[in-house]
Amino acid sequence: MMNIYGHFFSMPSNKVRLCASYLGLPHEYHHVDLQSGAQMEPDFIGINPMGRVPAIEDDGFTLSQSNAICKYLCDLSGPSSFYPEDAQEQAVVNQWVSFASQHVQQAMSRLFFNKIVAPMLGEAADENSVKTGENMLARDLPHLEAKLVDNDYILGEKITLADIAMICALEPAEMVGLDLDPYSGIQKWRETIMNREFYKRVHAHFGAEMNAK
Numbered sequence: 001m002m003n004i005y006g007h008f009f010s011m012p013s014n015k016v017r018l019c020a021s022y023l024g025l026p027h028e029y030h031h032v033d034l035q036s037g038a039q040m041e042p043d044f045i046g047i048n049p050m051g052r053v054p055a056i057e058d059d060g061f062t063l064s065q066s067n068a069i070c071k072y073l074c075d076l077s078g079p080s081s082f083y084p085e086d087a088q089e090q091a092v093v094n095q096w097v098s099f100a101s102q103h104v105q106q107a108m109s110r111l112f113f114n115k116i117v118a119p120m121l122g123e124a125a126d127e128n129s130v131k132t133g134e135n136m137l138a139r140d141l142p143h144l145e146a147k148l149v150d151n152d153y154i155l156g157e158k159i160t161l162a163d164i165a166m167i168c169a170l171e172p173a174e175m176v177g178l179d180l181d182p183y184s185g186i187q188k189w190r191e192t193i194m195n196r197e198f199y200k201r202v203h204a205h206f207g208a209e210m211n212a213k
């Protein structure tokens, strides 16, 4: 059985977990305690020498980097509208996966680190970094909103890997106090996905596992 390694506060880890859940791929999930440095322990370094989550081990094959892992999971699962075979349709999904990872998630990471992680570590928040993150979101979220205002999902009526990548980037919205009031399409889309069974199989919301660890 495939093993998935992650942490509940890791947006890319949740992306891999939600992708595996959506595709219905049997796997065992392992929490890697980043706070105690478990990612640098020899057992985990054997799986990902870069010492980061997420990572997977599938019958001796190991892989890291959430987007590469998700594409591998899609390939294992076979062609579907979730990750289309057609070159142009697949390229558009990849475009939105990159937009989610490189822009929206990077912005959210600034907010998450400074508002949640820094206080946990007893470090001072970098307000300039927060402001930069907020400005990045103010620039990029209207593009997402434009796709969702008349559509159930980013690329139309069917959910794709792009939705999983994007929902993970925005999962900590409540925790970091991101105001989504101006974005009714994004709010409706988040609700739709968070109410789907594949999402609830992973968790009720971002950080829900916190008290269980």
Ligand SMILES: N[C@@H](CCC(=O)N[C@@H](CS)C(=O)NCC(=O)O)C(=O)O
Binding pocket: 009, 010, 011, 012, 013, 034, 039, 051, 052, 053, 054, 064, 065, 066, 067
């Ligand atoms: N681009 C990578 C990001 C991986 C990453 O930065 N993971 C963080 C958690 S979100 C991590 O494991 N940090 C532990 C460390 O740097 O020691 C992906 O998409 O998988």
